[in-house]
Amino acid sequence: MASSETRRLAIGAVLWPALRSALLIGIGVALAIAVERSAWEFIDPEEPAAAGEFLLAWIGVGAASVLAATLAFAALRGMRAERRDLAAQARQAQDAAALALAVLGRQERAAALAWDAPWSGAASPIDPAQPSSAQPRLLAPGRLIDPAAGEGVPRVLQVLRERLGDADHAMLEAACRLLRGEGTAFDLTMDLAAAPGAAGPSSRAVTRLRAIGSRVAGADVVQLVDDSDAARAEAAEAASRAAIAERDGHQALLDLLPLPIWQRDPALGVVAWNRAYAAASGGEGRRTDLAGRGLAQRARSGGSASESRHVVIDGARRLLALAEQALPGPEGRPGGTAGYALDLTALEEAQADLDRHIAAHGEVLHNLGTPIEIYGADRRIAFYNSAYLRMTGLDSGWLDDRPTLSEVLDALRERRRLPEAADFRAFKRQRERLFTETIDATQELLHLTDGSTWRMVVSPHPFGGLIMTYEDVTEPLELQRSYNTLIAVQRETLDHLHEGIAVFGSDGRLKLHNPRFAQIWALAPLMLQREPHVGDFAADTQHFFDRSGSWPDWRRWIIDRVNDPVAESGRIERADGSVVDYACVPLPDGGALFSFNDVTAAYRTEAALRDRIERLDRRARLAASAIDGLVQELSQGSGRRKPAEIASLVAAFASLARDPLGEPAVLASGGTAPRAASEVVPLRPLVDEIAALCAQRRRRADVALRIDCLPADVAARADRASLRLGLYYVLADAVAASPAGASIAVTCGACDDDARFVELSIACAAARSRAMPVAAMAGAGAGAGGGAAGGLRGGTLPLFGEAHEPDLRAETAAMPDLSSGFGPALIGTAAARSGGSVVATGASRLAIRLPRAA
Numbered sequence: 077m078a079s080s081e082t083r084r085l086a087i088g089a090v091l092w093p094a095l096r097s098a099l100l101i102g103i104g105v106a107l108a109i110a111v112e113r114s115a116w117e118f119i120d121p122e123e124p125a126a127a128g129e130f131l132l133a134w135i136g137v138g139a140a141s142v143l144a145a146t147l148a149f150a151a152l153r154g155m156r157a158e159r160r161d162l163a164a165q166a167r168q169a170q171d172a173a174a175l176a177l178a179v180l181g182r183q184e185r186a187a188a189l190a191w192d193a194p195w196s197g198a199a200s201p202i203d204p205a206q207p208s209s210a211q212p213r214l215l216a217p218g219r220l221i222d223p224a225a226g227e228g229v230p231r232v233l234q235v236l237r238e239r240l241g242d243a244d245h246a247m248l249e250a251a252c253r254l255l256r257g258e259g260t261a262f263d264l265t266m267d268l269a270a271a272p273g274a275a276g277p278s279s280r281a282v283t284r285l286r287a288i289g290s291r292v293a294g295a296d297v298v299q300l301v302d303d304s305d306a307a308r309a310e311a312a313e314a315a316s317r318a319a320i321a322e323r324d325g326h327q328a329l330l331d332l333l334p335l336p337i338w339q340r341d342p343a344l345g346v347v348a349w350n351r352a353y354a355a356a357s358g359g360e361g362r363r364t365d366l367a368g369r370g371l372a373q374r375a376r377s378g379g380s381a382s383e384s385r386h387v388v389i390d391g392a393r394r395l396l397a398l399a400e401q402a403l404p405g406p407e408g409r410p411g412g413t414a415g416y417a418l419d420l421t422a423l424e425e426a427q428a429d430l431d432r433h434i435a436a437h438g439e440v441l442h443n444l445g446t447p448i449e450i451y452g453a454d455r456r457i458a459f460y461n462s463a464y465l466r467m468t469g470l471d472s473g474w475l476d477d478r479p480t481l482s483e484v485l486d487a488l489r490e491r492r493r494l495p496e497a498a499d500f501r502a503f504k505r506q507r508e509r510l511f512t513e514t515i516d517a518t519q520e521l522l523h524l525t526d527g528s529t530w531r532m533v534v535s536p537h538p539f540g541g542l543i544m545t546y547e548d549v550t551e552p553l554e555l556q557r558s559y560n561t562l563i564a565v566q567r568e569t570l571d572h573l574h575e576g577i578a579v580f581g582s583d584g585r586l587k588l589h590n591p592r593f594a595q596i597w598a599l600a601p602l603m604l605q606r607e608p609h610v611g612d613f614a615a616d617t618q619h620f621f622d623r624s625g626s627w628p629d630w631r632r633w634i635i636d637r638v639n640d641p642v643a644e645s646g647r648i649e650r651a652d653g654s655v656v657d658y659a660c661v662p663l664p665d666g667g668a669l670f671s672f673n674d675v676t677a678a679y680r681t682e683a684a685l686r687d688r689i690e691r692l693d694r695r696a697r698l699a700a701s702a703i704d705g706l707v708q709e710l711s712q713g714s715g716r717r718k719p720a721e722i723a724s725l726v727a728a729f730a731s732l733a734r735d736p737l738g739e740p741a742v743l744a745s746g747g748t749a750p751r752a753a754s755e756v757v758p759l760r761p762l763v764d765e766i767a768a769l770c771a772q773r774r775r776r777a778d779v780a781l782r783i784d785c786l787p788a789d790v791a792a793r794a795d796r797a798s799l800r801l802g803l804y805y806v807l808a809d810a811v812a813a814s815p816a817g818a819s820i821a822v823t824c825g826a827c828d829d830d831a832r833f834v835e836l837s838i839a840c841a842a843a844r845s846r847a848m849p850v851a852a853m854a855g856a857g858a859g860a861g862g863g864a865a866g867g868l869r870g871g872t873l874p875l876f877g878e879a880h881e882p883d884l885r886a887e888t889a890a891m892p893d894l895s896s897g898f899g900p901a902l903i904g905t906a907a908a909r910s911g912g913s914v915v916a917t918g919a920s921r922l923a924i925r926l927p928r929a930a
Contacts, residue, residue: 187232189214191296195256200249204233212298232300239268240285248287252298259291265303283307335419336366340412342405344372347412356389356417367398372413375400384420395420446545449484453540455511456480467530467546468493481507492525510534510542521549529553575673580638582666584610596656596672610638620650641668647675655679754793754910756929759824759836760785762796766803767822770811778816779840785824792834792926795906802903803838806922810840827925833912834928839921 189212191201199206211229237245244266254260264287284307288299327350330337336353338346346365349357357364366387374381382399397418405411438459441448447467450459456478465472469491470484479487485504488494497503517535524530531547570577576593580586585607594604597617608616614631621627630648637644641662648656654676661669710719760783767781774781810820820840827833903924904914912926 187214187300189229189232189298189300191256192294195296197253197257201252201256202233202236202249204230204237212296236300239270240266241269251287251289255289255291255296255298259296261288261290263288336417337415338366339403339414340372342410342412344369344376344412353417366396366417367400367415371398372400372415375413375415376402376410393421395424446547448546449544450537451481451511451541451544452537455508455541457484458541464546467548481511494524495522496525514542522546575671578670578672579663580610580668580670584635584638586610586613587667593672596674610635620652620654622651626651637670638668641666754927755796756791757794757796757799757926758789758791759834760788760790762800762803763822763824763836766800766807769804770807773808773811774820777811777814779811779814780817780819781822782819783822785822790824790826790834791929792836792910792912793929794910794912794926798906798909799903802900802906806838806900806903810838814840826928832928833925836924836926837921838924 189202191212193210195201196210199210201210201212208229211233214229214232236248240248244264248264248266251260251262251264255262266285266287268282268285282302282304284303286301286303288301290297330350331352333350334352336356337350338353339348341347353366357366371381371383380399380401382397384395384397386393386395388394397420398415399417400413400415402413403411441459442461444461445463447464448459448461449457449464452458457475457480458478460472460475464470465475468488470487474487475484482504485494485507489500494503514534514536517533520532520534522530522532528548528550531549533545533547535543537543570588570590573590573592576596577588577590578586578593579588586604586609587607589604593599594601597613597620599613599616603612603616611631614634618627618631621630637660641660643661645657645659648658650656654674657673657675659671661671663669763783763785767783770781773779807820807822814820818840820838822836822838824834824836827835900914900916900922903922907914907924907926910927912924915923915925
């Protein structure tokens with residue numbers, strides 16, 4: 077009402093001056109026109125006097141026009157001043173109306189606080205504890221104050237303090253300070269907390285407050301407007317928008333699904349659907365009912381229902397799995413249903429393809445020669461082929477009835493087509509566990525009672541169950557067994573060969589060897605296990621060769637023979653004095669076979685025998701020459717010697733020219749001729765016999781012989797012939813090497829460190845010849861007895877190692893010595909054959925250790 081009155085006053089203040097000015101202007105214009113017309117009526121333009129009158133008339137018209145314009149201008153200025161006054165009065169009226177509106181406004185919706193007095197700025201304008209003189213006037217309490225709790229400004233300010241948050245209260249306080257101090261208007265929106273003691277939210281409770289501050293008609297007014305309805309409307313609108321967005325999101329999500337989904341109302345009409353349903357039902361969503369009401373009625377009766385059905389969609393026949401689910405209705409009444417459809421066409425086609433593949437695979441498996449049986453997840457036989465029937469002898473009609481695995485095992489046991497089992501029940505339980513324990517394929521050999529062996533492979537079936545395949549491995553196992561036996565025989569043969577065997581493959585690596593090969597070349601077992609390359613083998617054997625001379629040639633030769641095998645044989649003389657015969661044979665696979673034989677003993681024995689034969693020849697020629705001289709002297713009868721003396725000398729020379737022991741076979745073989753097994757040899761009679769044979773030598777050399785054999789019946793096991801011949805030559809060497817007047821001691825008795833052996837030692841005075849390494853005698857004495865273990869070992873033996881040339885005396889006709897170092901080799905051979913040994917100790921003592929005879 078105040079606003080309409082203000083508008084009428086403003087319109088009147090503007091229109092009345094305008095109308096008045098227009099009236100004055102109109103009067104002036106009308107007067108000017110009337111004067112002009114009257115002048116034209118009374119003045120004749122053709123008369124000269126009339127022209128003056130006409131001029132005077134125009135002057136009068138101009139003056140009247142100027143007067144009218146002056147009056148109009150004055151009226152216009154008055155109108156503008158009045159309009160300014162009326163505008164100021166209108167503003168004052170509007171401010172008064174606003175103040176009246178603040179005071180007489182809607183009491184339930186807003187409260188108004190007004191300050192009339194000037195503000196000192198000392199205290200907060202909305203502090204409830206400030207003096208009442210500084211507090212504002214309460215124009216309207218609104219709904220901020222409970223009538224039962226009393227009214228008043230302190231109560232309003234207290235309510236603001238209690239229900240506004242700290243930040244909002246501080247913001248309102250700062251705005252009120254600016255309003256009171258500078259007249260700055262504000263418009264704030266703040267949230268109110270629930271009133272203390274309120275039981276719960278109420279639709280009439282104030283939850284949001286709008287504070288509007290302004291300076292009206294000289295007073296500072298703050299209106300506190302209840303904005304809860306707008307807040308609730310905004311919240312409701314936001315909830316509505318959220319619900320719509322959620323619905324649209326659900327619909328968009330349903331539209332993204334490739335399967336049709338729909339919802340029915342209680343009348344079973346389709347009311348909601350997704351894009352896939354619209355496309356499947358004809359594009360309109362309701363053009364056709366994809367599932368039909370019958371399925372929906374069954375679903376509402378039983379809670380849910382489903383079925384598979386062929387339908388035509390876009391001209392194509394599709395298989396759909398349809399399902400409907402009942403939805404609850406309001407107040408327990410029947411509601412609608414929700415349904416979906418799954419396109420099973422691809423699954424149907426895949427199943428058909430799978431059935432065709434299974435049939436094709438079954439046909440292939442039927443024609444295989446490998447016995448196959450397949451058990452399903454129900455542990456019944458699902459497939460077998462003709463090869464399985466031939467293997468087991470079971471009836472095909474019985475198998476077509478799909479017996480269980482346990483029944484099949486019983487039938488196989490009756491036909492003796494299973495391995496013998498002590499506990500057949502446990503055997504069947506073990507087979508039954510295969511259905512639950514088999515993860516990967518497992519193998520098992522079945523040894524049947526007819527001697528055949530079958531390999532059974534059990535693997536899980538992709539559709540559940542087991543696949544069992546069988547293979548007859550009887551012949552392969554026999555071949556493998558024969559091959560393994562042959563390899564074992566060959567390996568055993570190689571390991572016991574006297575020669576060292578080595579096979580290098582086409583890649584240059586050692587593939588096969590025997591222990592003798594490692595012994596000849598002194599190779600470590602760990603190095604041989606790594607299959608060394610031929611270059612590594614050559615590097616490990618370089619200590620047998622001179623690095624600056626023969627080793628590069630040896631390395632080049634062995635590598636060339638491995639890379640390009642050629643049939644070849646020869647002899648290798650190594651830097652340590654040993655001699656090895658070799659042979660190279662190319663193999664069909666590109667490899668090379670090498671055989672190595674240590675012939676050091678035979679080589680040295682051959683050299684010693686050749687030297688001895690030469691010495692015997694020289695001795696025979698000397699003896700023959702001496703006998704010829706004596707015979708000539710006897711025939712001429714010169715008389716220098718008596719016939720008896722000549723006969724004695726002839727007999728002596730004849731005895732020196734022949735083998736005193738009569739052992740040409742042993743002598744010719746160097747002590748390596750085949751002998752019978754070792755025999756029991758009484759040592760004292762043997763020593764006495766050898767002493768008698770050397771008696772003439774001792775007498776000529778003036779050397780005494782002392783024999784000490786205790787007990788007298790001590791005996792050993794040895795090759796008697798080799799031992800006898802060796803002792804003879806050793807004793808002959810000792811006699812030849814001893815100075816005149818010396819004594820030779822022959823001792824025989826039990827060993828101090830081992831009662832299983834007896835020891836026969838020969839010791840003499842210092843020898844008159846130079847020393848010879850015992851290693852050479854050990855190799856010469858090894859012979860066929862098995863290497864250095866059977867020969868001499870220890871330091872050096874100056875006496876028993878070298879041929880001696882004693883001084884020629886008149887009574888011996890300067891005959892050379894017979895032994896030439898052959899005795900130790902023969903003794904070493906004899907000792908090795910019986911498990912004994914020969915040890916050289918000191919410079920002039922030889923100890924022969926032989927097994928004691930039982």
